[in-house]
Amino acid sequence: MLDREGFRPNVGIILLNQRNEVFWGKRIRTHSWQFPQGGIKHGETPEQAMYRELHEEVGLTPEHVRILARTRDWLRYEVPEHFIRRDARGHYKGQKQIWFLLQMMGRDCDMNLRATDHPEFDAWRWNEYWVPLEAVIEFKRGVYEMALTELARYLPRINHHNRYLRAGMRPSHRGEGRNSGPMPLEATSTPPDGEPTS
Numbered sequence: 001m002l003d004r005e006g007f008r009p010n011v012g013i014i015l016l017n018q019r020n021e022v023f024w025g026k027r028i029r030t031h032s033w034q035f036p037q038g039g040i041k042h043g044e045t046p047e048q049a050m051y052r053e054l055h056e057e058v059g060l061t062p063e064h065v066r067i068l069a070r071t072r073d074w075l076r077y078e079v080p081e082h083f084i085r086r087d088a089r090g091h092y093k094g095q096k097q098i099w100f101l102l103q104m105m106g107r108d109c110d111m112n113l114r115a116t117d118h119p120e121f122d123a124w125r126w127n128e129y130w131v132p133l134e135a136v137i138e139f140k141r142g143v144y145e146m147a148l149t150e151l152a153r154y155l156p157r158i159n160h161h162n163r164y165l166r167a168g169m170r171p172s173h174r175g176e177g178r179n180s181g182p183m184p185l186e187a188t189s190t191p192p193d194g195e196p197t198s
Contacts (some may be wrong), residue, residue: 001039001041001042002041002091002092003096003189004164005093006041006091006092006093006094007074007076007093007094007095007096008039008092008094008095008096009039009040009046009048009074009095009096009097010037010038010039010040010096010097010098011037011038011049011053011097011098011099011100012035012036012037012075012097012098012099012100012143012147012191013035013036013037013050013053013058013060013099013100013102014035014099014101014102014147014148014151015035015036015054015065015102016058016099016101016102016103016104016105016129016144016155016156017066017104017108018103018104018128018158019126019158020128020129020155020156020158021126021127021128021130022035022126022127022129022131023035023058023104023124023126024034024057024124024126024127024131025057025113025120025123025124026121026122026123026124027119027121027122028119028120028121028122028155029122031130032135032136032137033131033135033136033146034136034137034140036053036054036057036120036121037053037095038052038053038056038057045100046070046100046116047067047070047100050098051099054102055115056115056116056118056120057111057113057115057120057121058110058111058112058113058115058121058124059110059111059112059115060106060110060112060116062102063105064104064105064106064110065102065103065104065105066102066103066105067100067101067102067149068101068102068103068151068155068156069100069101069154070098070099070100070101071097071098071099071147071150071151072145074084074096074097074098074101075096075097075098075143075146075147076094076095076096076143077094077095077096077097077139077140077142077143078094078139079092079093079095079139080092080139083139094139097147099147099150099151101151101154101155101163103156111124112161116120117183119191129148129152129155130148131144131148132144151193
């Protein structure tokens with residue numbers, strides 16, 4: 001299903017764990033790494049396609065994740081001609097994608113790369129949010145950077161609890177009541193400013 005300009009509707013998925021690290025999958029029988037992604041079928045909404053692709057590629061169901069955000073508009077990339085099947089040349093130009101930012105609510109053991117008979121990945125790992133773009137196939141790098149940048153503002157706050165605010169901290173005895181223990185510090189994880197198709 002192509003639009004009038006020759007772009008295939010597609011979804012991309014940035015899946016976060018509780019430390020704001022992202023799922024990074026190794027494409028089967030290759031040395032390239034990428035986020036889950038896949039085409040939107042006729043009659044599907046982007047959200048329906050995202051859940052289907054999430055299950056097909058990672059083995060997760062809607063109960064395992066929470067949607068934090070999605071890109072406002074389509075992000076497009078063109079596929080170099082030598083990656084396009086000969087019978088599609090002249091019609092197919094590339095992908096237009098809606099990207100979703102998801103938070104993992106399940107456990108690592110809920111992942112299943114072999115949920116279907118046609119797995120996309122043969123290995124995976126958690127990676128820091130700002131993935132190394134040099135590991136991404138060249139013609140997708142711009143879209144990855146745009147998606148990561150647009151969605152970074154929706155990263156959840158991470159609570160860090162320090163044992164003490166500073167070394168040697170003692171309870172206050174100024175009549176405000178007893179301070180029975182250290183106060184937690186809250187910090188925010190802030191990012192820096194800054195396919196072969198399926």
